[in-house]
Amino acid sequence: MKKAVLSDRLAVIVEQIDQGAVVADIGTDHGLVPVEAVVHREAEHAVAADVNAGPLQAASDYIASCGLTGKIDTRLGSGLTVLKETDRIDTVVIAGMGGTLITExxxxxxxxxxxxxxxxxxxxxxAGRIRQWLFDNGWKLTNERILKEDRHVYEVLTAVPGEAEAPYRENQEPFEKQLLFGPYLLKERNNAFKDKWMREKDNWQQILQQLANAVPTEQTTAKKQKLNQYIAWAEEVIT
Structure with missing residues (x-):
């Protein structure tokens, strides 16, 4: 099997892997990230894990075709439960799923x-849910990347154990705003970032219009206030 060409999204993920790392790719799909980690980041060893047998078999076949069966273990199972102490994993990649599932x-x-x-x-x-989890659990956000690929916008967050408050202190923006948009991405504000938040703003405005006809309750009033705040923030960051 010919070695696959990485998408821009996966290339950005692989760039974040340190040379010589020991990597676990959770939800590996076709095994592309662990193969790249071993070949180009000189990862000492890798674990490719997935909860579904089909994608894991595809990953196993691809790994074997690259001659890396001895360097990459495949594991069938849920989340991080597949990892063993003897794996000595120092880097975990979780990609291509919703932020809520990643935090779970x-x-x-x-x-x-x-x-x-x-x-x-x-x-x-x-992504904001992940930033909140990292903050609450003592992980310091060290890098954020945002890119557009095939009309989708993706964020890649990198974190290490450490002072979780640090990146949020460097910005004068409200904490909730930084969680939503990302402390590093707020500074950069590239075209992919602006495109994402223009779309989100349109979605929020549509929800707000629907709520205009709803029976006023404490819940709907609070939701309207939150949406208005988010829309105002979005307008700030995309101009």
């Missing part, structure tokens, strides 16, 4: 994160 995987697998020195997380939606 992190929360349920906390015990397996004790030896881990780096998290590389790529949510398809709800």
């Amino acid at each position: 995987i992190l929360e349920e697998g906390k015990a397996h994160l004790r030896p881990v020195q780096k998290l590389i997380l790529q949510p398809n939606v709800s």
Whole structure:
């Protein structure tokens, strides 16, 4: 099998892996990230894990075709539970799923994160939930990347154990705003960032219009206030 060409999204993820790391790719799909980690980041060893047998078999076939069966283990199972102490994993990649699911995987697998020195997380939606989890659990956000690929916008978050408050202190913006938009991305504000938040602003405005016809309750009033705040913030960051 010919070695696959990485998408821009996966290339950005692989860039965050340190040379010589020991990597676990949770939800590996076709095994592309662990193969790249071993070949180009000189990862000492890797674990490719997935909860579904089909994608894991595809990963196993691809790994074998690259001659890396001895360097990359494949594991069938849920989240971080597939990891063993003897793996000596120092870097965990979780990519290509929703932010809520990623936080659930992190929360349920906390015990397996004790030896881990780096998290590389790529949510398809709800990156703010991941930032909140990292903050609450003593992980310091060290880098954020945002890119557009095939009309989708992706965020890649990198974190290490440490002073979780640090990146949020460097910005004068409200904490909730930084959680939503990302402390590093707020400074950069590239075209992919602006495109994402223009779309989100349109969605929020549509929800606000629907709420205009709803029976006023404490809940709907609070939701309107929150949406108005988010729309105002979005307008600030995209201009």
